Amino acid sequence: MALWKPDPSFYPSAKMAMQAPPERHAYVAALNPDGGEKPDAICVVDLDPDSASYSQVVGELELPYVGDELHHFGWNACSSALCPFAPHPHLERRYLVVPGLRSSRIYIIDTKPDPRQPHIVKTLEPEEVIGKSGYSRPHTVHCGPDAIYISAMGSAKGDEGPGGIFMLDHFSFSVVGPWELHRGDQELAYDFWWHLAEDVLISSEWAKPSQFENGLVPEDLLANKYGHRIHFWDLRKRRLAQSIDIGAEHQMLLELRPAHDPTKDYGFAGVVISTEDLSASVWTWYREGGEWKMKKTISIPAVPADEESLPEALKPFKAVPPLVSDIDLSLDDRFLYVSCWGTGELHQYDVSDPFNPRLTGKVEIGGIVARKGHPKADRQLLGAPQMVEISRDGRRVYFTNSLYSSWDDQFYPDKMTGWMVKVNIDPSGGMELDPDFFVDFGKTRVHQVRLEGGDASTDSYCFPS
Amino acid sequence: MIALGAFHGLNPGMGWLFALSLGLQQHSGRVIWISLFPIAVGHAAAIVAVVLIVLAGLQVISFHRLQWLTAVLLLGFGIYKLFNYYRHPRWVGMKVGMRDLLLWSFLMATAHGAGLMVIPALLGVAEEQKSHHAGGHPAMLEGGAMLLAVGAHTLSMLLVMGAVAWIVYRKLGLSVLRQKWINFDLIWAVALLVVGGVALWMAI
Numbered sequence: 016m017a018l019w020k021p022d023p024s025f026y027p028s029a030k031m032a033m034q035a036p037p038e039r040h041a042y043v044a045a046l047n048p049d050g051g052e053k054p055d056a057i058c059v060v061d062l063d064p065d066s067a068s069y070s071q072v073v074g075e076l077e078l079p080y081v082g083d084e085l086h087h088f089g090w091n092a093c094s095s096a097l098c099p100f101a102p103h104p105h106l107e108r109r110y111l112v113v114p115g116l117r118s119s120r121i122y123i124i125d126t127k128p129d130p131r132q133p134h135i136v137k138t139l140e141p142e143e144v145i146g147k148s149g150y151s152r153p154h155t156v157h158c159g160p161d162a163i164y165i166s167a168m169g170s171a172k173g174d175e176g177p178g179g180i181f182m183l184d185h186f187s188f189s190v191v192g193p194w195e196l197h198r199g200d201q202e203l204a205y206d207f208w209w210h211l212a213e214d215v216l217i218s219s220e221w222a223k224p225s226q227f228e229n230g231l232v233p234e235d236l237l238a239n240k241y242g243h244r245i246h247f248w249d250l251r252k253r254r255l256a257q258s259i260d261i262g263a264e265h266q267m268l269l270e271l272r273p274a275h276d277p278t279k280d281y282g283f284a285g286v287v288i289s290t291e292d293l294s295a296s297v298w299t300w301y302r303e304g305g306e307w308k309m310k311k312t313i314s315i316p317a318v319p320a321d322e323e324s325l326p327e328a329l330k331p332f333k334a335v336p337p338l339v340s341d342i343d344l345s346l347d348d349r350f351l352y353v354s355c356w357g358t359g360e361l362h363q364y365d366v367s368d369p370f371n372p373r374l375t376g377k378v379e380i381g382g383i384v385a386r387k388g389h390p391k392a393d394r395q396l397l398g399a400p401q402m403v404e405i406s407r408d409g410r411r412v413y414f415t416n417s418l419y420s421s422w423d424d425q426f427y428p429d430k431m432t433g434w435m436v437k438v439n440i441d442p443s444g445g446m447e448l449d450p451d452f453f454v455d456f457g458k459t460r461v462h463q464v465r466l467e468g469g470d471a472s473t474d475s476y477c478f479p480s
Numbered sequence: 481m482i483a484l485g486a487f488h489g490l491n492p493g494m495g496w497l498f499a500l501s502l503g504l505q506q507h508s509g510r511v512i513w514i515s516l517f518p519i520a521v522g523h524a525a526a527i528v529a530v531v532l533i534v535l536a537g538l539q540v541i542s543f544h545r546l547q548w549l550t551a552v553l554l555l556g557f558g559i560y561k562l563f564n565y566y567r568h569p570r571w572v573g574m575k576v577g578m579r580d581l582l583l584w585s586f587l588m589a590t591a592h593g594a595g596l597m598v599i600p601a602l603l604g605v606a607e608e609q610k611s612h613h614a615g616g617h618p619a620m621l622e623g624g625a626m627l628l629a630v631g632a633h634t635l636s637m638l639l640v641m642g643a644v645a646w647i648v649y650r651k652l653g654l655s656v657l658r659q660k661w662i663n664f665d666l667i668w669a670v671a672l673l674v675v676g677g678v679a680l681w682m683a684i
Binding site: 017018019020021023025026027028031097098099100101102103104105106161162186211212213214250251277278477478479 | 492493497498500501504505507566567568570572573574575576584654655657658659660661662663665666
């Protein structure tokens with residue numbers, strides 16, 4: 016634990032982090048949704064192109080319990096440890112904090128000394144997590160300057176809200192307690208991140224546990240009952256400052272990607288679907304005269320399709336919705352990657368001007384109707400670009416294809432299998448699939464990817480680029 | 481006292497880095513220099529508070545007992561810090577005014593035992609004053625000498641903070657943090673134990 020110098024993976028600014036050496040391993044959340052005997056796992060994938068086991072699973076940690084439903088996870092510490100008001104520069108980035116979204120269990124997994132043999136060092140049982148935090152269904156994990164912050168979808172009482180955020184102690188990994196002091200009328204939860212230099216936390220809305228655990232509830236969607244608000248909090252006073260309703264038809268406001276440079280106070284939020292025209296959208300938040308505002312800056316239309324090629328839930332609409340499920344912003348705040356999990360596309364936008372994104376690249380793979388293959392897997396592929404992760408230097412993007420077990424089966428009823436691919440990025444814009452990288456996980460489905468040493472959705476920086 | 485001040489001045493966690501980040505965030509070199517002052521004042525206030533406690537203590541218990549008490553406190557706190565050197569007060573964010581900075585610095589200094597650390601030196605000053613000016617007004621003289629010592633300590637910290645911030649801001653750049661930010665907290669814990677040991681030796 017005692018380091019003499021700061022962890023070498025901590026960088027004062029995002030710009031400096033872009034000079035980091037290329038990642039060698041990815042940690043991937045793998046789930047086995049069929050129930051039965053097989054538990055979920057954290058898989059280690061070799062990312063070193065010069066290695067003999069490149070693009071293969073070189074390590075696997077099977078969890079001790081069945082049915083956790085791994086989803087998102089994060090590192091115990093990152094560059095925010097250098098923030099000047101609460102510096103902990105001698106913490107080590109070595110533990111993965113891995114919540115079970117269904118079980119409310121949290122595993123603390125050590126990735127040292129051998130990065131290919133991660134092992135569990137602590138398990139926070141559901142009783143402890145729920146009892147001390149007041150929440151259930153833990154989701155997003157962010158390494159803060161003063162604690163580990165985790166969002167949760169449900170309250171301690173079970174299926175109903177409010178969901179919120181709680182904290183883990185940086186050193187002992189024990190649950191500190193709920194984060195909010197005054198939550199106002201915020202009820203639904205999902206993702207969160209922050210503008211650290213502005214003492215602002217931003218949170219988004221997915222749904223209540225009862226609205227997602229057994230699959231998407233079509234009546235609730237058509238009645239616009241999924242989340243459509245974004246919340247801006249005072250990070251210091253731990254209270255809700257402002258909420259924006261972007262319109263009830265914009266259902267499921269999920270991933271939040273603030274600019275990495277702390278002198279910029281804008282960011283991007285992805286919206287899964289509009290109940291008006293099945294389109295998906297990306298919104299830019301920004302501040303004007305002390306007020307937060309939201310502006311729709313990307314709109315991706317649905318694609319007409321034959322009824323017989325569509326799953327039951329989509330037949331009446333005769334179209335494939337793009338279903339933007341994840342977005343990710345490169346460390347230089349220049350490229351935004353947008354997953355279209357319905358149509359089977361990954362879009363790259365130049366967002367140098369955050370109000371006028373420019374489409375600069377597209378990759379097609381999988382998709383509800385298209386089912387496009389990969390050079391290394393020349394067959395119909397189910398699932399589509401979903402969780403995206405960008406290397407620190409912005410030259411490589413990795414993504415997986417599963418959304419959430421019960422939702423996978425609704426949109427891809429022919430039993431999808433898990434896969435992970437890599438995209439090579441042209442630094443001036445544009446991208447293409449790496450023909451040599453395709454990881455086939457078989458029946459196991461894969462969700463979030465974390466890169467060894469850090470990536471574009473882990474670290475927060477307190478110093479300008 | 482002066483060396484301790486310089487040590488605090490060097491430690492990025494005690495002030496200059498905070499001042500520097502505020503300057504960078506607001507694109508202003510001036511902000512850096514202005515921010516250093518409330519940090520120094522907060523630090524000095526934390527130590528003056530200890531001076532007052534020592535002076536009050538001297539009215540109540542004997543000099544010798546105070547020496548013992550100091551040694552025990554230093555050793556106890558040093559042992560606690562040795563195993564918890566990484567813990568810091570959890571307060572404040574990045575958007576701070578002068579008052580926040582002052583309070584932050586006061587809290588950091590207090591929580592790290594910066595005041596406790598200087599008691600043996602203060603007691604040394606007090607003793608010297610007493611032997612030089614038998615008769616007179618011992619408490620006032622002691623107080624004056626102690627405040628002088630705190631002033632020297634704070635000035636030393638301020639000068640070192642300013643110099644480090646200037647060098648990092650103008651010459652080295654923030655990447656220096658990655659290489660040179662040694663574990664000041666661990667050094668501090670060891671220093672507490674060493675000073676505690678010296679205090680114990682003096683008491684005996």
